[in-house]
Amino acid sequence: MDINSPTEKDLNIIEKQINRKPHKVIDIPKRCSYGYPIVIKSYPVKDNEPFPTLYWLTCPHLIKAVGKLESLGKIKKWEEELKNNEELLNSYLNAHKEEQEERLKILDNSTEEWIKNALKKVGIGGIRNFETIKCLHLHLASYLGGTPNPIGERVWREIEKEAECPNCICCLL
Numbered sequence: 713m714d715i716n717s718p719t720e721k722d723l724n725i726i727e728k729q730i731n732r733k734p735h736k737v738i739d740i741p742k743r744c745s746y747g748y749p750i751v752i753k754s755y756p757v758k759d760n761e762p763f764p765t766l767y768w769l770t771c772p773h774l775i776k777a778v779g780k781l782e783s784l785g786k787i788k789k790w791e792e793e794l795k796n797n798e799e800l801l802n803s804y805l806n807a808h809k810e811e812q813e814e815r816l817k818i819l820d821n822s823t824e825e826w827i828k829n830a831l832k833k834v835g836i837g838g839i840r841n842f843e844t845i846k847c848l849h850l851h852l853a854s855y856l857g858g859t860p861n862p863i864g865e866r867v868w869r870e871i872e873k874e875a876e877c878p879n880c881i882c883c884l885l
Contacts, residue, residue, distance in 0.1 A: 728885040748882040762830040764838035767857035773877035807861040808835030
């Protein structure tokens with residue numbers, strides 16, 4: 713088993729981090745220096761319905777830090793920039809496309825065609841209008857999960873100096 717494969721201990725920690733059972737964790741693409749999950753990758757079908765959020769931010773410390781950015785109005789600011797910066801918009805659209813393709817690659821052969829078609833119509837985190845941001849948590853998860861997501865990268869640059877919690881919150885879970 714490699715370091716990215718979720719263990720039973722990981723799944724228990726994730727459940728405590730997000731206060732619910734996680735949905736079909738297939739990978740842990742990012743861990744903190746303490747070894748705890750920061751981002752999980754989930755299977756894109758749940759209860760025979762599309763489940764488009766591929767990457768989830770689970771770290772309580774980062775969730776709080778990203779929430780602060782949202783409260784400072786970063787979503788609105790960066791959405792305005794998307795409208796006025798063609799290079800940023802194109803990079804952002806490519807991130808949506810890459811995540812759509814990644815979701816489709818991991819589906820199994822038994823996945824119904826209507827689910828595949830539904831997943832092709834939405835971007836990162838189920839976003840329908842690809843020129844909007846929705847929430848910064850999912851963009852950071854996307855970026856840390858490996859998608860070249862320019863909004864997630866901006867979030868990371870804003871918080872990376874304080875990205876590691878000083879007291880290992882997850883050690884106490």
